[in-house]
Amino acid sequence: MAEERKVYSRTKGILPDTVSGFCPGCMHSTVHKIVGEAAEELGQLDNLVRVEGVGCCGLGQFYVSCDETIAAHGRAGAVATGIKRSSPNSLVYTYQGDGDLAAIGLAETLSAANRGENFTVIFINNGIYGMTGGQLAPTTLVGMKSTTTPLGRKAEEHGYPLHICEIINQLTAPYYIERVSCDTPQHVIAARKAIKKAFQYQLEGRGYSIIEVVTSCPTNWGLDTLSSLNFLREKMFAEYPLGVFRDRGKETADDSSAKV
Amino acid sequence: MARVEIYTEACKSCSYCVISCPKKTLEISEKVNSKGYLYAEQVRPEDCIGCMMCAQICPDAAIEVWR
Numbered sequence: 001m002a003e004e005r006k007v008y009s010r011t012k013g014i015l016p017d018t019v020s021g022f023c024p025g026c027m028h029s030t031v032h033k034i035v036g037e038a039a040e041e042l043g044q045l046d047n048l049v050r051v052e053g054v055g056c057c058g059l060g061q062f063y064v065s066c067d068e069t070i071a072a073h074g075r076a077g078a079v080a081t082g083i084k085r086s087s088p089n090s091l092v093y094t095y096q097g098d099g100d101l102a103a104i105g106l107a108e109t110l111s112a113a114n115r116g117e118n119f120t121v122i123f124i125n126n127g128i129y130g131m132t133g134g135q136l137a138p139t140t141l142v143g144m145k146s147t148t149t150p151l152g153r154k155a156e157e158h159g160y161p162l163h164i165c166e167i168i169n170q171l172t173a174p175y176y177i178e179r180v181s182c183d184t185p186q187h188v189i190a191a192r193k194a195i196k197k198a199f200q201y202q203l204e205g206r207g208y209s210i211i212e213v214v215t216s217c218p219t220n221w222g223l224d225t226l227s228s229l230n231f232l233r234e235k236m237f238a239e240y241p242l243g244v245f246r247d248r249g250k251e252t253a254d255d256s257s258a259k260v
Numbered sequence: 261m262a263r264v265e266i267y268t269e270a271c272k273s274c275s276y277c278v279i280s281c282p283k284k285t286l287e288i289s290e291k292v293n294s295k296g297y298l299y300a301e302q303v304r305p306e307d308c309i310g311c312m313m314c315a316q317i318c319p320d321a322a323i324e325v326w327r
Contacts, residue, residue, distance in 0.1 A: 007279070008315040008325040020320055024272035024297065029319040185280050185316040227275040 011036035013045055014063055021059040025225030027182040027215035028124060032060055034188060035122065038196035039066070042203070043120065049090045051080040053100030056130040060095060074105025077112035077121070084119045092119040093201055098139040099129040102162050106138075108117075109164070113208050116173030120198045121210040123164060126217040127236060134220035137160040141239055146220075161239055165212050169245045176201055176209035177245040181237070183216070183229050201249055214240050262310025262327040265301055270322035271299035277314035277323060283307040286314060 006240040010016070011082040013036015020029040039048045050068035052058055053076045061068060076094040084092045101109050101123050109121070129135040136146045136153060139161050143152045165179050176198055180191040191213060198209035214236050223231060226249055244250075264286075269292060277300050278286045285308045289301040300322075302308065310327035 004263075004326050006310045007310060007327045008323070008326060010321045010324060014321060019270045019295070022319070025274035025276070025319070027319060030317070033319070033321045058296075157307070182317075182319075185313040188316045225276065226279065229276075 011040050013037065013039055013065055014050075015065050018063060020063045022056065023217075023219045025216065025218040025228060026056070026130075027057055027126075027213070028060070030182045030188060031122065031191070031213055031215070032063055032122060034094075034182075034192040035093070035195055036064065036066075037166070038192050038199055041196060042091075042114055042199055044091045044199065044203070047089070047091050049087070049092045051076045051083065051092065051094040053094065053096035053105065055097045055100050055132070057095050057097050057100065057124060058131070074100050074103070075108050077098070077105065077108040079119075080119045080121075081115070081117045083090045083114055084117060088118075091202060093122055093199070093202075094119065095122050095124070097124045097130065098126065099132075099135075102138040102164055110168070110171070113168045113174050113210065114171050116175070116207040118202055118205055118207050120195075122204050123210060123212045123214055124196065125164070125212055125240065126215045127161070128217050128220045130166070130217050130220055134217075139164075139240075141235055144235075145222075163240065165210065165245050168210055173208060174210065174246065175207040176249045178210075178247070179212040179214060179240060179242050181214045181232070181242055183232050187242075194205075197249075206249065212240075214242065261306075262308045262309060262325065263305055264310075264314060265324045265326065266300060266302070267324075268293050268299040268301075269295070270320040271297060272291040272320060273297040273299060274319060275300065276317045276319065280313045280317045282311060282313060283309060 048066040054073040142196040285304040315323040
């Protein structure tokens with residue numbers, strides 16, 4: 001019998017013997033884990049710089065092992081621009097939730113995307129403000145209850161959910177746009193591949209990439225962990241379909257193969 | 261023979277690993293960790309095939325797999 005060996009170990013991208021501050025079933029910690037794994041696979045853990053938004057994502061400051069800074073609410077895109085321009089060899093990513101990126105930071109996000117800044121955005125979309133107690137976010141689904149819309153979001157009063165990937169896909173500069181999720185092991189593996197690809201593009205200097213991760217928020221959705229997975233699959237995926245919106249790297253590879 | 265190692269202090273009882281295991285070897289136990297969560301444990305280790313599905317889905321990176 002062959003000798004037993006470790007085939008899956010905890011990534012060095014998160015601190016050893018540390019318990020994250022996230023709620024049970026929250027996928028923020030899954031994303032922290034796969035970001036660490038993606039950077040570890042690329043051998044870039046020492047080179048990784050994280051810019052955090054404000055909100056639940058700020059809890060990651062006690063959990064990740066890379067260098068990081070916390071931007072003012074919504075301004076992670078602007079701060080990451082400064083860091084990447086002054087230290088172009090660093091692998092820079094911003095980690096923002098929907099209340100940060102899609103609400104107060106929409107201008108910074110779109111401006112950075114429009115300039116085609118060479119960093120990666122990881123956008124956690126759970127359709128609600130988590131840390132402040134479940135208020136309406138721009139990405140909240142129509143009819144979904146939150147503490148500021150106790151009767152459910154009404155389109156005529158509060159507007160419709162904002163689709164960030166679709167909006168950024170209208171711009172010319174972004175290089176890679178994909179929407180993934182973390183609800184099954186297969187989706188976790190796909191999400192890690194997407195993040196790794198975005199990091200790879202950044203290291204090659206290709207430009208702006210955004211990975212939107214559609215996740216659940218069992219605490220503020222008022223569901224247990226397994227029902228929140230069902231809600232995620234039935235309602236969130238219907239509003240936010242997963243998939244690649246743009247992958248210029250693949251397009252150019254296809255073009256070059258077509259010419260040959 | 262494959263086996264999993266669970267860092268029980270990090271487990272938050274979300275049971276994502278329980279539903280992801282294709283061989284149903286994991287269950288939420290009756291025991292609690294220091295934070296008060298009932299943690300997951302492997303009840304049928306002989307059935308484990310080391311597919312790493314539990315480790316992939318675990319939000320808190322509490323599971324390590326040996327094969």
